[in-house]
Amino acid sequence: MPNSELMPIGVFAQRTGLTSSALRFYADSGLLPPAQVNPVTGYRYYDADQLVRATTLRRLREIAMPLATVETVLGAGADEAARLLDEHVAKVEGDAAAARRTAGVIKSALGGNVPGALIATLKGPVLADAVEQVLTATAHEPGMAVLAGLHIEASDEAIALTATDRYRLSTRTLAPTRPAEQTWTGTVDGDDLRAAVADVRRSALVRIEAVPHGIRLRMPRREYRHCRMLPEEYPDLRLMLASLGEVTARATLSKDLLLRALEEHPGEHVCLHITEHGVHVRSPNDDEHPTIPLAATVTGDGLRIRFELTTLYPAVSTAIGPDVLLDLRGHDQPVTIRSADGGTLTTLAMPIKSDQPA
Template identity: 80%
Template sequence: MPNSELMPIGVFAQRSGLTSSALRFYADSGLLPPAEVDPVSGYRYYGADQVARATALRQLREIAMPLAVVEAVLDAGADEAARLVDEHVAKIVGEAAAARQKAAVIKSALGGNLPGLLIATLKGPVLADAVDQVLTATAYEPGMAVLAGLHIEASHEAITLTATDRFRLSTRTLVPARPAERTWAGTVDGVDLRAAVAEIRHSALVRIEAVPQGIRLRMDEREDRHCRLLSEDFPDHRLMLASLGEATTRATVSKDLLLRALEEHPGERVALHISRHGVNVWPPNDEHPGIPVLATVTGEALRIQFAMITLYPAVSTAIGPDVMLDLRGHDRPVTIRSADRGDLTTLAMPVKVDHAS
């Protein structure tokens, strides 16, 4: 290769984002040998065609990938490389979750492992289903950790789980197998709860206790699980619920038929035309034929638009074969719940109707 096409190590370091010392280390380890070494001065030179490999090497090391796996990724085909990266990330995530859980146990022990305040005792499978359903209304946004949390409110008679991503709000109320010692409320980290769901589901009863900085899940013949409390205030959802007003249109429709129509819909937004004839699922601009869905409708005819990522999960998590939509106008939240069971309720925010179309 002519010298004019080679870069000294300093220039190559700037192009690749690696330091000169790192390049020397990777050259000595065989991962990234220079294209040429001056036999007299010992200066190392790199080719432009090595920048991509050097950049990938840097990125893989930034996610703490061991050198042996890095070499395998760099020398593998695209599919195998992707599999190795996914495998490495899954290992890191699992180790992080295990470390977080052990840290919670250690903190509890440092506090003397005092008995917690009983929030509720619930049937494990029921609690696991409720957590899965309500957590579909969470979101991960930088600086807004509370949107990824599950708000828990406990009284002597019931325990209510609520989550919101600002476009949906899901809430489910459960009757405890044993009453709480006193009222309690807090917002629990959703990641911690998701990690505990499998064990919760396979436990006949789960005792939920409030402990400093979190809750403790106690299950027979299983290790205690700890979930962190989030410090941010949960949005004032009760004020919003109280200000909704009465529904002006109600549609009761088969959950499976409505989901099938949404799955066949081609766009990211969907318009529902609701009339006494039923529910029609249309593209917002009517450029494709609508999909009719049989429904029992009372009240005013209405057209309302949703983002698919808002409406679909709100319908899919509803309990039972039929869902009830309570609508209050094209720009107001829609209440979605089971037609015969009201313990899981989801509010879905519509999007602005494009009147020009």
């Protein structure tokens, strides 16, 4: 008879998330043999000490790790196991990127030889920079795939690229080198665009064409790239921008000095104190950390405004030029961050409530 502390295969399956058939397979393959087998009935029993190994085995198989690698990971130390996991994930990501590229080529080929409608022709390096800058405001949120996309609005005069993760909104407007054949609006998968950026940057001109289910990036002497359209409706940005309050204060200061102050700030939350004498980077709790004063040209009313460091820092770091201009509307309103020299990249950063714990 089995030890009373041993679990029959059904109970062990429930506790580990593995099916009984999977446990039998892993037992036969030597990865997870039962602690005891009844010689008469053949019933298999497992020990509580095997729960961790079984759960880890299940998780490794959920990420499609081959059995041979699973066995190596289960028998390795923590550092070696972490290295093997990183190698596996890198391979999965590479395979997925290659599959997306191939699927894009197939989709375009299925559309026949009729060229897509031209929506913009842009200089490759300029487009690549703009895509990378704006995509910093994307996020992968469960149930909100549209937040991982780049919203494109194209006309014969300009093409606007916009992204938002709900805490930041970045937008940049580019002037096409050739007139478009039609206006076009849509949201394109951000990961597809990231995968195409290297080829875009090395192309003198990039022709952006509207095709079924997405856009096609056509580049001289390079294989064209297909970027999928996201079907979800994009947030109403015009309504949001129109609802912004009036600017009550404006500060112009060095981008590098502001970034350095944010890098030196040790907390997760940071407070900008705007006065007539400059911008002061400080902790929301004044006595917690030293204040860092920054020279700035300030007009309008003074105020204090709090941010998550993970929201403010990337909003500032992607700004174009040596100086940034902050347009402030109050401690509970989005701040507009843009280049002081009139660059076309604009970012809105949401503050956190002043009564939120630091």
